[in-house]
Amino acid sequence: MTGRFVLFVLLMMATTPALSQQKYWVTFTNKPDTSFDPPGYFDERAIAQRRQQQIPIYNSCDIPVSGSYISLVRTIADSVSYTSRWLNGIAVYASAAAVDEIKKLSCVAGVETMNNPSLMLSENEKNLFSFSKKEEALLKYQTDRLQEKKFKEKKIDGTGIRIAVFDAGFPGVDRHPAFEHLRKNKRIIATYDFVGRKEFVYNHHPHGTMVLSCIAGLRDSVNCGMATGAEFLLARTEMAGRENFSEEENWLAAAEWADQHGANIISSSLGYTNERYFNSDMNGKTSLVARAAAIAASKGILVINAAGNEGLGSWHFVDTPGDADSVLTVGGTDPFTDAHIYFSSFGPTSDGRMKPNVSSPADVIAANANGWSEVEGTSFSTPLVAGFAACVWQLSRRLTNMEVFHEIEKSSHLYPYFDYAHGYGIPQAGYFTGEKKINEPTFDFVIVNNDLKVILRERFSQAGTEEFLGYDTRRNLYYRIDDKNGVVRYYAAELAGEKEVLHYYISQFKPGDKISVSFEGYTSSYTITGNENPEGEIK
Amino acid sequence: MREKSIVTILFLLFSLKTASGQTVLLSVDRERDSIPPERGPNLKKFSHLFLNAGFVAGPDNPGARIIYGTSVEFGAGARKKYKLSPLYSMGWEIGMNGKIFKQKQSEGKIFPDTILNRVERMEFSSVYISFFNRINFDVHRGNFMGTFLDIGIRGHINVLVTHLTKNDLPDGSKITSAMTNLPYTRDLFSDVFVRVGKNHFSLYASYRTSGMLRTVYHYPEPPAFTIGMDAGVFWN
Incomplete structure (x- = not known):
């Protein structure tokens, strides 16, 4: 008897996974028998945004999915959980046998398996019961580093810009003093919980609360983020912890919802990595969210996503949708060094594109459900840049989303230098408020006796006066070595401590190798010719 | 290279x-x-440590009845897996296994003797090597272990077999005896196993395909089935 029982258990164990139901993404070939009324569907702001950016008010991807196709698939699948206009598809729960049947339908273009839990991109959290000098300084630093003051002087605070925040829940946003100004001025325009299918989002995981505070939170009179005047759409797309099926689909649904409600910016501190994908899939084309993000960008929305916190992990590289070409991907910096923070994911994408695009502080003070926390993660770098972007767009409303994207890159403190840890560096408000970037050379390349040296100019060889809690953060030297084909071989950041900041044997470079250096806002490069003058030459 | x-x-x-x-x-x-990395839960090669624990599931034989629930097994070792396709991997393990058969003290007991003790158990400690085939059910997953079915075979070498008894003496004192170098146990035995798991954890069932006792003694064999849980120790 016991033997039969064990055999039964064995059989059940062996067959259960094979019989289990899976979620699939079914796409259709076309959209017949549908009608679409753009003014009835879109918020006025969505139409205005399209007009302003000279984008057609709608195209085929805004038209609803064919009802007859949905009905047809519904007769075979067990249930339909979501319909996407943008991707002309539906998410269904079905058995493997049902999927085989669905694949045979002439209206079906393809079927993909969905099984992709996501990560919320926060690392460490420390609840604060009172603020120490360090925490007060961090709070001030997180906006100061992006030169918030320059926007403030011009009374720029993101007014008129609508930001959609996708996250795992927003508990406390409906009562926390950090968001009182948003509630009082009715600037939370719409909310939707795509996990629970309801409007109420002020519960579940406080990650979204912390993220929102880094865009628009206020602690007394100190801004936690730069867009305290912006409007918000809050979407819960994530289930805290790990959930097997829906987050990417929810992200897509929320993006369509945000577009319908006239979002100018999507701020997403979420990422999808090794649960479904390999590094080689991070090409901006493979994942559902990368495709969704690209469509959102084509609708005139500036999509800002976290690079990820996988810098130390086996994944190591940026996550998706941060891999998408038209997503402004934000890496993290350490406030105490002003350079890459240890966990921030690295670029490039698997097809060799530069990521992250920009960086910002990833150790911040944020409002949580009931109080305040010091938190780490590129989750919080992202909303800081989203708030910055809202200010940029308020200042230059005629720019398109991709113009804002590129202008933010250009404003960053390392531009035109870049590397795969910092992108172009930390965006600077001064670029947009008319502050001229002083392009005075700060160093020289010097070749002496077959050595290549980088020597700081006298005026810049002294220790800086600006520091953050005892760290001299503004004297970082960034350098990169590219081969003759422009492929980055090596990059580094160092705290400059001596006048002679770099010293290499030139004979060990190959002709065509290029060393690019950025220091104190000045970038220059030297290409190895193979005929360097050994007697000494200043370049 | x-x-x-x-x-x-x-x-x-x-x-x-x-x-x-x-x-x-x-x-x-x-x-x-x-x-590109080669090592990972769903990459070309992957190695990790594991721990497992289970129960002897029967059926037991007349003359060597066991107490279910307290007859258990424990194991630990290292596992290596080679991915040959998204659907199929193969691998091997080296490990240690301990089986404890707690014997019922009832009339008719003949293994290893007819003496009824307060507590009696046979403890088999072995090292083993195993080979397994792995079928993955979520072929579209990324670099994580996913849902899998393993079917494999293990060859054990007993390194220590102990017959342990505990009794109370008439004067109230307690006596424990542990006998090793038992003449009636075999040095080698084998079993087959099935494991169904997701990511770090799996449930397993194993069936011993050879006896643990020398046939010349005509002792009833301990139960052949065990069921339990296995935990892979790795990140991701």
């Missing part, structure tokens, strides 16, 4: 720079950084 070239590249890069008084905040060697 590739690892050797990585070391060479690293050496060159570090020796390339002759002097620096700076504090290094970041240093990324793209030659090394861009080599």
Whole structure:
């Protein structure tokens, strides 16, 4: 008897996974028998945004999915959980046998398996019961580093810009003093919980609360983020912890919802990595969210996503949708060094594109459900840049989303230098408020006796006066070595401590190798010719 | 060969720079950084440690009845897996296994003797090597273990077999005896197993395909089935 029982258990164990139901993404070939009324569907702001950016008010991807196709698939699948206009598809729960049947339908273009839990991109959290000098300084630093003051002087605070925040829940946003100004001025325009299918989002995981505070939170009179005047759409797309099926689909649904409600910016501190994908899939084309993000960008929305916190992990590289070409991907910096923070994911994408695009502080003070926390993660770098972007767009409303994207890159403190840890560096408000970037050379390349040296100019060889809690953060030297084909071989950041900041044997470079250096806002490069003058030459 | 070239590249890069008084905040060697990883839960190779524990599931034999629930097994070891396709991997393990058969003290007991004790158990400690086939059900997953079915075979070598008894003497004292070097146990035995799991955890069932006792003694064999849980120790 016991033997039969064990055999039964064995059989059940062996067959259960094979019989289990899976979620699939079914796409259709076309959209017949549908009608679409753009003014009835879109918020006025969505139409205005399209007009302003000279984008057609709608195209085929805004038209609803064919009802007859949905009905047809519904007769075979067990249930339909979501319909996407943008991707002309539906998410269904079905058995493997049902999927085989669905694949045979002439209206079906393809079927993909969905099984992709996501990560919320926060690392460490420390609840604060009172603020120490360090925490007060961090709070001030997180906006100061992006030169918030320059926007403030011009009374720029993101007014008129609508930001959609996708996250795992927003508990406390409906009562926390950090968001009182948003509630009082009715600037939370719409909310939707795509996990629970309801409007109420002020519960579940406080990650979204912390993220929102880094865009628009206020602690007394100190801004936690730069867009305290912006409007918000809050979407819960994530289930805290790990959930097997829906987050990417929810992200897509929320993006369509945000577009319908006239979002100018999507701020997403979420990422999808090794649960479904390999590094080689991070090409901006493979994942559902990368495709969704690209469509959102084509609708005139500036999509800002976290690079990820996988810098130390086996994944190591940026996550998706941060891999998408038209997503402004934000890496993290350490406030105490002003350079890459240890966990921030690295670029490039698997097809060799530069990521992250920009960086910002990833150790911040944020409002949580009931109080305040010091938190780490590129989750919080992202909303800081989203708030910055809202200010940029308020200042230059005629720019398109991709113009804002590129202008933010250009404003960053390392531009035109870049590397795969910092992108172009930390965006600077001064670029947009008319502050001229002083392009005075700060160093020289010097070749002496077959050595290549980088020597700081006298005026810049002294220790800086600006520091953050005892760290001299503004004297970082960034350098990169590219081969003759422009492929980055090596990059580094160092705290400059001596006048002679770099010293290499030139004979060990190959002709065509290029060393690019950025220091104190000045970038220059030297290409190895193979005929360097050994007697000494200043370049 | 590739690892050797990585070391060479690293050496060159570090020796390339002759002097620096700076504090290094970041240093990324793209030659090394861009080599696609081969090792991972869903990459070409993957190794990890594991722990498992289970219960003897029966059926037991007349003359060697056991107490279910307290007759258990424990194991630990290292597992290596080679991915041959998204659907199929094969692997091997080396491990230690301990089985404890707690024997019922009832009339008719003949193994290993007819004496009824307060407590009596047979403890088999073995080392083993196993080979398994793995079928993955979520072929579209990324670099994580996913949902799998393993079917494998193990060959054990007993390193220590103990017959342990505990009794109370008439004067109230307690006596425990442990006998080793037992003549009636075999040095080698084998079993087959099935494991169904997701990511770190799996449920397993094993069936011993050979006896643990020498046939010349005509002892009833301990139960052949065990069921239990296995936990892989790894990140991801």
